[in-house]
């Protein structure tokens with residue numbers, strides 16, 4: 001378990017991280033989101049002490065790593081893998097030697113480390129690229145090399161700093177799937193930071209939202225997506241729900257359906273979508289129209305957003321009440 | 334007739350180059366360790382040594398070579414047992430080329446991508462690991478370019494070393510051209526110098542190209 005307790009870090013007058021406390025459980029994928037400059041990278045980098053803290057404790061499996069001397073810290077770092085937005089591979093080494101690099105650092109002999117590197121390369125789907133140099137690879141392949149390099153030391157923790165931010169959507173999905181697989185198969189705790197809420201929605205179990213160096217909200221992904229408390233969180237989520245600007249969506253729909261009621265419904269796994277809606281509609285004899293719908297899968301279950309239109313003559317108070325009973329979140333737009 | 338001066342020029346390039354590369358590499362690395370913000374745990378002594386090296390490099394680089402030769406006469410005498418001749422030109426050439434090469438090494442290291450150094454630190458690399466396993470391999474093309482430029486500088490400096498009887502093609506060109514007014518011989522000597530410089534440049538460029546796997 002990683003326990004971050006009252007950690008602060010300033011650069012001159014800038015409080016990059018301001019009294020942050022978080023607990024990250026073993027084996028989970030924990031996301032930290034926020035806009036650029038929120039302090040995500042700084043916080044993440046305190047976990048392997050690339051950044052020293054001004055105050056606070058970072059307890060990893062019972063050891064406060066802020067107190068370790070440099071030798072002990074290097075030992076510890078070997079069990080904490082890290083991947084980056086720009087991959088940060090050595091251009092002068094082949095893919096195989098890049099993957100084997102952490103073993104080279106601890107003086108494992110060439111044969112052994114190459115054997116091991118081949119094994120890991122296979123796991124990330126790079127077995128046919130071993131002898132080329134990184135400059136010939138695509139972004140996604142480079143990130144696979146970086147992931148393999150992180151995995152070769154058999155870490156318990158993987159830190160990811162915007163690992164998919166330089167990749168196109170399709171490649172992003174592939175890399176996220178790979179991270180998910182690694183998390184499942186090897187029980188590696190993954191702490192990832194991103195400015196894309198979509199990444200969190202796809203692979204995280206829990207998340208924290210950061211702004212101005214502070215964690216303003218944290219919890220399970222499904223809870224936060226269904227019922228975000230902070231405005232910033234709402235804004236971040238809205239970019240994912242529909243893949244569209246929600247406010248614009250509301251305006252568009254209102255223009256299209258000037259008459260009647262428009263409702264925005266949010267479902268999660270406890271209140272999985274349409275059946276409930278039809279039941280309620282039938283029960284109350286209120287016909288409705290689904291005008292837009294979007295269901296996403298998260299690590300902790302499905303998550304749906306639906307826009308429905310109901311004719312003006314119907315009373316919607318009842319339908320709202322019924323839906324809320326079934327744990328559907330309802331907003332009138 | 335130009336065979337001996339030709340050999341002397343080669344000697345005055347290669348021997349000082351070897352010394353300058355070794356000393357310059359050590360000094361340049363020390364300066365980098367002391368000044369780079371990206372390496373961790375800097376011991377006080379290293380920082381101080383690094384500062385001294387940095388100052389020394391700046392001073393030595395601003396002293397004209399001919400003046401350096403004169404100033405170094407006692408040291409040259411002590412090291413080579415003489416103040417004139419080809420061998421006697423070597424110490425002053427080393428002292429003039431070393432700071433230049435040291436500066437190039439520092440620059441080459443500081444141009445290595447910071448992300449890669451950070452990533453290596455995250456993998457548990459020590460400062461020594463970073464220098465030997467990251468900085469040197471990742472800056473190899475820049476280092477080879479630096480060696481090339483230093484060698485070419487040495488060729489032209491070696492001509493000035495003629496002033497203390499070091500011989501070499503430069504001195505020959507000067508003698509024929511200025512003293513004896515035999516312009517065709519001066520021309521030949523000059524052409525030979527140009528050929529040497531071109532040869533060094535071509536070998537250097539080829540090596541850089543071969544080492545550079547960055548693509549694009």
Ligand SMILES: Nc1ncnc2c1ncn2[C@@H]1O[C@H](COP(=O)(O)OP(=O)(O)O)[C@@H](O)[C@H]1O
Nearest residue numbers: 011014016034035036037038039040041042043
């Ligand atoms: N090395 C540094 N020196 C000075 N300021 C920094 C440094 N690193 C980060 N900052 C500042 O700290 C704040 C948080 O940065 P960062 O952690 O990189 O945010 P994020 O990763 O969320 O974009 C920003 O205002 C940034 O300018």
Ligand SMILES: [Mg+2]
Nearest residue numbers: 040041042162
């Ligand atoms: Mg960042």
